[in-house]
Amino acid sequence: MDAKWWQSAVVYQLYPRSFQDSDGDGVGDLPGILRRLDYLQDLGVEVVWLCPIFASPGVDNGYDVADYCAIDPVFGTLADFDRLVAGLHARGMRLILDLVPNHTSDQHPWFQASRASRDNPKRDWYVWRDGHDGGPPNNWASIFGGPAWTRDAATGQYYLHLFTPQQPDLNWDHPAVAEAVGEAARWWLARGVDGFRIDAITCLKKAAGLPDMPNPEGLAAVPAYPRFLNAPGVLGAVDRLCQAAFAGRDLLLVGEGNGISPRQSEAWVGPRHHRLSLVMHFEHWHLDTGDPAAPLNVVALKRSVGRWQRALAGRGWNALYLENTELARVVSRWGDPQRFPRESAAALATAMYLLPGTPFLYQGQELGLANPRFRRLDEFRDVVARRRIDEGRARGESEEAILAELQASGRDNARTPMPWDDGPWGGFSEGQPWLWAAPADPGANVAAEEADPDSVLNYYRRLLALRSREPALTMGAYRPRLGRHRQLFAYTRETPAGRILVIANLSGTATRYRHGDGRLGRDDLLLATRPVPPHPPVGTFTLAPFEARVYRVA
Ligand code: NOJ
DSSP states (O other): OOOOGGGSOOEEEEOGGGTOOSSSSSSOOHHHHHTTHHHHHHHTOOEEEEOOOEEOOOTTTTSSOSEEEEEOGGGOOHHHHHHHHHHHHHTTOEEEEEEOOSBOOTTSHHHHHHHHOTTOTTGGGBOEEOOBTTBOSSOOBOTTSSBSEEEOTTTSOEEEOSSOTTSOBBOTTSHHHHHHHHHHHHHHHHTTOOEEEETTGGGSSOOTTOOOOSOTTSSOSSBOHHHHSSOTTHHHHHHHHHHHHTTTOOOEEEEEETTOOHHHHHHHHOGGGOSOSEEEEOGGGGGOOSOTTSOOOHHHHHHHHHHHHHHHTTTOOOEEESOOTTSOOHHHHTSBTTTBHHHHHHHHHHHHHTSSSEEEEETTGGGTOOOOBOOSGGGOOOHHHHHHHHHHHHTTOOHHHHHHHHHHHOGGGGTSOOOOSSSGGGGSOSSOOSSOOBOSOTTOSHHHHHHOTTSHHHHHHHHHHHHHHOHHHHHSEEEEEOTTOSSEEEEEEEETTEEEEEEEEOSSSOEEEEOOSSOBOGGGEEEESSOOOOOOOBSEEEEOTTOEEEEEEO
């Protein structure tokens, strides 16, 4: 396939609410982001992905959109937005927005019209059904818990919502929906954006006839994923969106790929289909056991990476990520935040971001942040956490057990304000932030890490610079090594012009590496997470806990 600009780019997922506040209201905003563009550029970022900034009641922090073509006043104005686009483009950087086509807010005028009466022209823009036996139309549980249906008193029918009741699902079987969402996307493209991350895109099609899940007793015990995740026909809906909004343009389009398997991936991102550029699959989420003390299953991670690399080699392109707004911090999930916080942050980054694919960093990850210290249940803000707390209390679960679960896996772990310095509120805001928990390591902030050559931040800068400097690390073929080794993640990247070896110990104990393919000298070392003293070429050496090295090999 012909190389595309986004194949060699590094994307930074930015959570505007928590990045930088400029007006002291405790919520990050667009003028705040504008102040930090040099920081992003120095890091090596080429594309900024802004999580939703659109007008929203904020039930799901902006993933409940009330107006696709307006900036929520909490983030600033359209003029601020235009300045942001101009500021990024002036630096040779690009911007993608978060498009949310699966659902709107219940406050969106489309839904207000739809719910008004059964014969409103927008009635079928959403999914309305009569109840069944005095209850909802079927037994689907929503992704965020509870029934996926809510009865609306105005007409006595139920509407479908795969997320919260305040996020009614649009009906993608109705042709006007693709046209209307597409029009909104085109409106932003005309303002200069370079693409979109597309939320919940695998949910656009629901199983024909909306059949029950296999649980005659009542509400399905788990979200009704088999009925709405990557269901037959979903690619038709994607095609309608692409036709309405993206046809013939050179954009970065990133689908949230929950439920897509490696085997299916080519249909989503293969260039011949003219659909998306990339999908972010969820396969490696399953490596999290929920037990923060359990070590990473390195073999399972390598298998997953291998499946995706094989599926897309020469047929598409991978998205590489360790963190996002949905997951706890990777150092806390897969690393060792107590004994090796910096080392594990750097080793995981080395293993992941030198693979073939487009790297995605989530804000704060480049500082090696571990989960912050939430101490009380009332500190959590996320709608999913609040629901978990209410349900747990209603069931009589202990507060400690709920707290321990949310400390390990709550979405707010990754949503606390970006720590810029060691001033009040970490330099994020002059006012009380909308969400706060004490940082795991007060020394992990931008100012301190910029001044420390051995910081995670400076390691990320070297890692991304190496990636952009070495063609083998972008376009080189991927050859996995040591597939069954329980500690080492190793591979080479190869072009006819050269070969690069990546070896990362992703465990908390030292291990020997045997090269078995010539000898490796200090002069061949391109990057290392720890100082490596000068040494003559050797065939075997020890890697310390969470140590990673990158060598040029013959
Ligand atoms: C996925 C987003 O990443 C998440 O934050 C959001 O809550 C859901 N989609 C619903 O839009």
